[in-house]
Amino acid sequence: MADSPATLPVAFWLVPSEPWRSSFGALIAALGAAHRGPAFEPHITIEVSRVRGDDPGLDALLDRVAASVEPMTLTAGRTVHSEAHFKTLFIEFDDPRPFALQRQLRAELGEPPDYVLHPHLSLLYHGGLAPGTRERLAAAHRFDGERIGFDTLAVVRAQSAAGDLSDIEALDTSLRRTLGSVRPARG
Numbered sequence: 627m628a629d630s631p632a633t634l635p636v637a638f639w640l641v642p643s644e645p646w647r648s649s650f651g652a653l654i655a656a657l658g659a660a661h662r663g664p665a666f667e668p669h670i671t672i673e674v675s676r677v678r679g680d681d682p683g684l685d686a687l688l689d690r691v692a693a694s695v696e697p698m699t700l701t702a703g704r705t706v707h708s709e710a711h712f713k714t715l716f717i718e719f720d721d722p723r724p725f726a727l728q729r730q731l732r733a734e735l736g737e738p739p740d741y742v743l744h745p746h747l748s749l750l751y752h753g754g755l756a757p758g759t760r761e762r763l764a765a766a767h768r769f770d771g772e773r774i775g776f777d778t779l780a781v782v783r784a785q786s787a788a789g790d791l792s793d794i795e796a797l798d799t800s801l802r803r804t805l806g807s808v809r810p811a812r813g
Contacts, residue, residue, distance in 0.1 A: 633676040635775035635791050636783050638683070638731055639669035639723060639799070642747070643697065643777035653767070654749055657715065661759070663752035666794045669780070672724055674741040674791070675730045685801065687734045688781055694730065697777040698723050700745075702769040707760035711753030715763050719745040726778075747774075751794060777805050 642650060650668035658665045677684055703718035724745040749767060749778055780802035784790050791797065 633678055634784065636677050636781055636792055637671050637676055638673045638675075638679050639667070639782055640645075640672050640727065640776045641667060641669050641779045641780055641802070645703060646774050651748065657750040657763070657767075658752075659751060661752050661755060661763075663714070663750050664794045666751065667780075667799060668746075668747055670719065670724060670745050670747055670776070671741075672728050672743065672779075672793035673735075675731075675737045675743070677735075686804050688779065688801060689808075691727075691730055691734055692779045692805050693808045694780070695727055695776060696806045697720075698805070699773050700724075700777045702772045702774055704770060705749070705764045705768050709753060709755070709757075709760075709766045713746065713748060714752045715750040715760060715771050716746040716748040719747070721745065735785050757782055758777035772804065778802050779805060 641647060647668060651665075654668060657663065657703045698721075700719045700723070703720055705715065705717050707713075707715050717777040725743060728741075728743050750763065780799050782791065783798045783801070784793070785796050785798050
């Protein structure tokens with residue numbers, strides 16, 4: 627008999643609405659192809675936590691949180707860059723609503739906080755990209771002042787038993803809800 631399931635990391639992503647989801651998705655794919663980076667769904671990571679591998683409550687938690695948060699429009703700040711792999715090129719956001727969403731998730735999860743939220747939407751993952759290239763890309767892909775809608779909350783899980791969230795192309799993002807919507811009761 628196997629031991630009880632171990633805890634695995636999960637992330638909660640705030641995903642843009644259309645047409646932003648498609649346009650950012652195409653840009654991320656193009657930048658990844660041009661600079662040997664992965665393609666991934668555009669998102670703002672709101673929280674990273676741990677849950678039991680077979681946690682049936684995650685679905686209900688997502689229902690409760692998504693139903694209580696309305697879709698939001700955030701104003702994009704600067705496009706900046708760093709040498710960090712997951713923040714090679716990204717758009718900053720300065721708005722209190724992602725922090726409120728994070729607090730709500732933490733209250734539902736009952737977990738002590740350790741993920742530090744700096745709301746941003748990454749455009750390229752490629753650690754070690756030359757500074758000049760990053761500077762050029764940041765200047766070429768500016769969204770300052772653009773109003774970007776976000777309407778989906780997704781739970782992101784590793785597909786492997788190892789529970790590694792760093793393999794961005796092997797993540798399960800199928801558990802998602804539209805913000806402000808209540809799913810009909812099952813029965």
